[in-house]
Amino acid sequence: MSTVLDVAICLLLIGVAVGTLAVAVPDDDWRSTVDGDPAAASVGAVTATVPVANDHDAHGTLAQHLARASVLAATLDGERLLESTYPGATRRAVERRTTGRVRITARWRPYPDAALAGGLTVGPKPPSTADVAATRLSVDSGMAVPEGVDSxxxxxxxxxxxxxxxxxxxxxxxxxxxxxxxxxxxxxxxxxxxxxxxxxxxxxxxxxxxxxxxxxxxxxxxxxxxxxxxxxSDTAGPVPDGTATADVEIVVRRWEP
CATH class of the missing domain: 1.10.1200 (Non-ribosomal Peptide Synthetase Peptidyl Carrier Protein; Chain A)
Structure with a gap:
C-alpha cells in the first residue's frame, strides 16, 4: 500500500491541500435514466466518504468514486501506471452499500482496443442459473472528448x-x-x-x-x-473513435436466486 502515491487522489478528485474533497452530485436527468433499477439508482444517488491518505477524505456518489478510481487504476499494456489504496477503498465502500446479489463493473477505455484502460469490479459473479438484470450508466471521466482528430x-x-x-x-x-x-x-x-x-x-x-x-x-x-x-489495425483504415475518453461506463447487474 502506498501512502506516497495516494496523493494522486488529492489532484484527481479536484483536491485541496487539506480537508474533505467534495464531488458534485449528478443532475436529475442523469438519475432519471436509472430510476427503474433500484441497485443502479443507488449507485448514482448514494454518497460515501472514502479515505484517501494523509487525513484526506473524498466524498461523492458511489458512481463518482467508481469512475475516478477506474481512471486512477489505469494500466498501459497491462502494467499499472500508479499505485494507490483509493481503488481498494472505493471497492470496500461500494460493497458495504450494496447487496450480495449485485455485481458492478466500471470501465474506462478512451477508444476501442486502447492500450491505456482502467477499471474496477465490485461484487460476486451471478450464478449461471440466475435471472440477471443489467443497467448501464455513463459517468464523466473528467476528460474531454478529443477534438480535431484526423490521424x-x-x-x-x-x-x-x-x-x-x-x-x-x-x-x-x-x-x-x-x-x-x-x-x-x-x-x-x-x-x-x-x-x-x-x-x-x-x-x-x-x-x-x-x-x-x-x-x-x-x-x-x-x-x-x-x-x-x-x-x-490497418494504418490506412479509419481513425478509432475517441469519444469514450470522456466517459466511464458502469454496468450494474442484479439477480434473484
Whole structure:
C-alpha cells in the first residue's frame, strides 16, 4: 500500500491541500435514466466518504468514486501506471452499500482496443442459473472528448495529454510542488509514473514545472498509444473513435436466486 502515491487522489478528485474533497452530485436527468433499477439508482444517488491518505477524505456518489478510481487504476499494456489504496477503498465502500446479489463493473477505455484502460469490479459473479438484470450508466471521466482528430497520431496525443493533465492538473500541481508539506510526495508520484514510461522528469521537478513534466510524460504515452494503434489495425483504415475518453461506463447487474 502506498501512502506516497495516494496523493494522486488529492489532484484527481479536484483536491485541496487539506480537508474533505467534495464531488458534485449528478443532475436529475442523469438519475432519471436509472430510476427503474433500484441497485443502479443507488449507485448514482448514494454518497460515501472514502479515505484517501494523509487525513484526506473524498466524498461523492458511489458512481463518482467508481469512475475516478477506474481512471486512477489505469494500466498501459497491462502494467499499472500508479499505485494507490483509493481503488481498494472505493471497492470496500461500494460493497458495504450494496447487496450480495449485485455485481458492478466500471470501465474506462478512451477508444476501442486502447492500450491505456482502467477499471474496477465490485461484487460476486451471478450464478449461471440466475435471472440477471443489467443497467448501464455513463459517468464523466473528467476528460474531454478529443477534438480535431484526423490521424492516429493526433488521437494518441489528445488522449495522452488529457490523461496526464487529469492526473497532474498543472496549476494545482505547481502549488503542491512548492508546498513543503506535500512537495516530496507529489514529486515521488511523478517519478513513479516516469519510471513506468521511461521518462526523465528530474529537471522539470527541480524547477517545479508540472507543465514541462506533463509534456514529457504525455509525449512518451502518446508514442506508446500510437504504436499500439498502428500495430493493431490497418494504418490506412479509419481513425478509432475517441469519444469514450470522456466517459466511464458502469454496468450494474442484479439477480434473484
Amino acid at each position: 492516429t497520431e493526433s488521437l494518441a496525443t489528445a488522449v495522452a495529454d488529457a490523461y496526464i493533465d487529469r492526473l497532474f492538473p498543472p496549476e494545482r500541481t505547481r502549488i503542491r510542488l512548492v508546498d513543503r508539506r506535500v512537495a516530496s510526495r507529489t514529486a515521488d508520484r511523478y517519478r513513479s509514473l516516469a519510471a513506468v514510461l521511461g521518462v526523465d522528469v528530474a529537471e522539470p521537478l527541480a524547477d517545479a514545472s508540472p507543465k514541462q513534466a506533463n509534456e514529457r510524460l504525455a509525449s512518451e504515452l502518446a508514442d506508446r498509444l500510437e504504436a499500439g494503434m498502428e500495430s493493431g
